Amino acid sequence: EQAVAVAGGIIGGILLFVLLGITAYLLWKKFCRLFSYEKLINPVKTTNADAIIQDQANSEIHLKSTRSRSVPFIIPPTLHGRDWIHLTNEEQVQEDRDPFMTPQSGPRSSFHSLAGAYVVGTINPDLYKVPEDKSETDFPDGSIGRLWFSIEYEQESERLLVSLIKVRKLQAPADSCSPFVKIYLLPDERSYLQSKTKRKTLNPQFDENFVFQVSSKMLLQRTLKFLVYHVDKQKKHHLLGQVIFPLKNEALTEDNKLVIWRDLEKENLEPPSEHGDIQFSLSYNDYLGRLTVVVLRARGLKLQEESPAAGVYVKVSLMNHNKFVKSKKTASLLGTANPVYNETFSFKTDQTELDTASLSLSVLQSNKGEKTLLLGRVVVGPFMYTRGRELEHWNEMISKPKELVKRWHALCHST
Incomplete structure (x- = not known):
C-alpha cells in the first residue's frame, strides 16, 4: 500500500509540473503577441509627434476659416511616418519614389481609424460636375426658335x-x-x-x-x-x-x-437677282490679324448647262491694291442652282491693310473637259473699291471685331 501511495504521489507531481509548464508557455506567447501588436500600431516617430499635432491644428483652423464646399483630403495614420513636402498652396505631395518598388501589402486592421489623421489638401467637387445643358435656356437676342x-x-x-x-x-x-x-x-x-x-x-x-x-x-x-x-x-x-x-x-x-x-433662320423672301445671289459671313480678328470668310450658300444661279455632271464652286480671292495675294476655293457641288457650302477660309491680313485690301468671290461652273464658266462675281472691301451693300458689309465687319457678319449679295458678270 505504501508503494502504491508513493507511485500515485509521483504521478500527480509530474502532471502538476506539466500543467504549470503549459500555463507558463501560453502566458509567454500571449505576452509576445501583445508586445508585437503595440509596435504595429505605433509606427510614428516621437520626434515627429509635435510637428504632426501642429499640422493638424493648422489644418483644422484652415478648414474652419474657408467657406468653400471643399472635401478634405486626409492622410491615414499609417502614412504619418512618410516624408511630405509643403507647397505654397498648402497642399502636400509625397516625394518621388522608385517606380519599380511594389507597395507593401498586408491585412488591413480595423484599428486603422482616422483619429490621428491630418489634412494635407482639399478636393473641389465643382471640378467634377457634368456640364449643364443650356441649349434649352440660352437663346440669342432676336431668336425665332x-x-x-x-x-x-x-x-x-x-x-x-x-x-x-x-x-x-x-x-x-x-x-x-x-x-x-x-x-x-x-x-x-x-x-x-x-x-x-x-x-x-x-x-x-x-x-x-x-x-x-x-x-x-x-x-x-x-x-x-x-x-x-x-x-x-x-x-x-x-x-x-x-x-x-x-x-x-x-x-x-x-x-x-x-x-x-x-x-431657326428667316428665309430670304426676296426674289433672286438676275445672275443669282451668294450669302457669306465676314469676320476680322485684330489680335491675330486674321480675315475669315464663311461661304454659306448661293441661290438662283443661271447654270450654262443643266447637266448633273456640272460642278459649281466658289473661288475666294484676297486682293491688295488690286493685286492678287491669295485665293482659296470651295468643294464643287454637282447639278444644283442652289448650292450650300458652309466652308470657312482664313487669310493673314494686317490691320493696316484693311483700307487697301478687298475680297472677290466668284461663282464658277466646271464641266469635265470643258472650259470653266463664270456665273457671277461680287467684290467687298473699303470705299476705294466698293459702294452700297458691299461697302456696308465690310465696314460692319471692321466695327464688330471677332464677330461673324452675315449678308446676301447679288452676283454680277463684271470682270
Whole structure:
C-alpha cells in the first residue's frame, strides 16, 4: 500500500509540473503577441509627434476659416511616418519614389481609424460636375426658335435616317401656334417629308423618324433643309423659319448617331437677282490679324448647262491694291442652282491693310473637259473699291471685331 501511495504521489507531481509548464508557455506567447501588436500600431516617430499635432491644428483652423464646399483630403495614420513636402498652396505631395518598388501589402486592421489623421489638401467637387445643358435656356437676342434633330446613315441599305426631335421657343404670328415641319434633301426641292401638326404649342415635341434613300457616293453632296410652318384657323401655312444643314462635314456611320440643334433662320423672301445671289459671313480678328470668310450658300444661279455632271464652286480671292495675294476655293457641288457650302477660309491680313485690301468671290461652273464658266462675281472691301451693300458689309465687319457678319449679295458678270 505504501508503494502504491508513493507511485500515485509521483504521478500527480509530474502532471502538476506539466500543467504549470503549459500555463507558463501560453502566458509567454500571449505576452509576445501583445508586445508585437503595440509596435504595429505605433509606427510614428516621437520626434515627429509635435510637428504632426501642429499640422493638424493648422489644418483644422484652415478648414474652419474657408467657406468653400471643399472635401478634405486626409492622410491615414499609417502614412504619418512618410516624408511630405509643403507647397505654397498648402497642399502636400509625397516625394518621388522608385517606380519599380511594389507597395507593401498586408491585412488591413480595423484599428486603422482616422483619429490621428491630418489634412494635407482639399478636393473641389465643382471640378467634377457634368456640364449643364443650356441649349434649352440660352437663346440669342432676336431668336425665332431652335430645332433639334438626329441623323444616322446605314451603309448597307444606303438609307439616311433623320429623327425630328423637337422645336423650342417658336415666335408665332398669332396667339396660338400649330406647327409642323417639312424636310427636304437638297438639291431635290420637289419632294419632301412632312411631320404631324402639333396643336396650340410654341414648344412642339415631335419624336418622328424619316428615311431618305441616297447612295453613299452622293451623300456628302446633299444638304438637309427643315422648314417650320404654322397652320392658322383658315388652314393657311405661314413659314416661321428654316434650318440648312450640309452633310459633307459630318461623319455619318451606323455606330455614330449625331444629335444636333440649330437656331431657326428667316428665309430670304426676296426674289433672286438676275445672275443669282451668294450669302457669306465676314469676320476680322485684330489680335491675330486674321480675315475669315464663311461661304454659306448661293441661290438662283443661271447654270450654262443643266447637266448633273456640272460642278459649281466658289473661288475666294484676297486682293491688295488690286493685286492678287491669295485665293482659296470651295468643294464643287454637282447639278444644283442652289448650292450650300458652309466652308470657312482664313487669310493673314494686317490691320493696316484693311483700307487697301478687298475680297472677290466668284461663282464658277466646271464641266469635265470643258472650259470653266463664270456665273457671277461680287467684290467687298473699303470705299476705294466698293459702294452700297458691299461697302456696308465690310465696314460692319471692321466695327464688330471677332464677330461673324452675315449678308446676301447679288452676283454680277463684271470682270
